[in-house]
């Protein structure tokens with residue numbers, strides 16, 4: 282704490298009065314954490330300061346060559362009014378794995394953790410209280426060297442911003458329709474697919490827009506080489522329940538190693554389900570859909586926790602999953618994980634942190 286400078290706001294913003302109208306990612310709190318790096322000094326000036334715009338050179342390297350990564354996590358209030366976080370140190374560790382792949386210097390993980398707790402303490406009043414709402418945490422890390430030319434930058438900026446967010450399932454959990462993309466790809470093995478790198482999302486936007494025009498909420502990506510194996514959806518990992526077995530693709534480098542994915546794999550095994558990480562082709566999934574062996578499909582990620590899939594479109598064919606209804610396994614895993622996150626259920630893995 283001693284090393285983190287504090288610059289107070291002159292005036293504070295008005296906090297939103299209606300938590301049902303928060304939406305996602307539009308409102309930001311009074312303060313942010315910032316910290317800078319240069320190749321001579323290392324990390325310096327860790328500061329909690331008023332949220333506001335940065336002044337950046339038009340030659341800022343991240344804007345040209347894309348050394349830009351981020352994380353996503355949530356802080357929430359439990360029934361007792363305590364602030365809770367979930368497996369947050371794993372987000373910081375994952376950010377350093379993203380950084381290593383993009384040739385960015387490692388973040389001081391203990392300092393980042395300490396800074397986040399300090400920032401949350403200051404901004405506690407911004408954490409919404411209604412069921413399902415949260416304070417979304419967005420750590421961001423970008424190259425800021427003022428120079429053209431493709432090489433690892435010498436200067437960087439790391440920051441954390443906070444955004445009060447509405448309940449993901451404000452209208453209740455509802456299965457989504459997914460478009461299986463067979464020509465565009467998101468990432469390839471050997472690329473940066475496992476990193477939460479800005480460029481991965483830029484690569485995904487076009488297919489997302491096209492799918493949306495056809496009435497689908499999200500794109501399901503296939504592998505970049507053969508366009509055959511299931512990868513993941515927009516910002517969620519995918520799970521399929523086929524003949525009683527819960528299956529998710531393995532981490533081979535092209536998909537994001539979701540913390541929710543890992544939690545669901547662990548909980549499903551704890552609950553006695555048969556779980557496996559294995560490559561699953563779209564043809565197998567469609568065949569299982571036709572034969573009735575495909576019982577459920579769902580995505581997992583910090584935002585939705587679990588998002589059931591009610592319909593898949595692939596290559597001119599539509600399959601309905603579980604009659605378009607929420608499946609019992611998706612519901613059970615959602616209930617179990619959210620109960621652990623809110624301290625309502627025994628947390629044998631020590632995932633939930635009370636501030």
Ligand SMILES: *Cc1c(COP(=O)(O)O)cnc(C)c1O
Pocket residue numbers: 353477513514515516517518537538539540541542581582583584
């Ligand atoms: C963030 C993200 C996920 C989910 O990760 P969590 O740690 O569970 O939130 C999955 N896929 C992609 C592409 C993502 O960006």
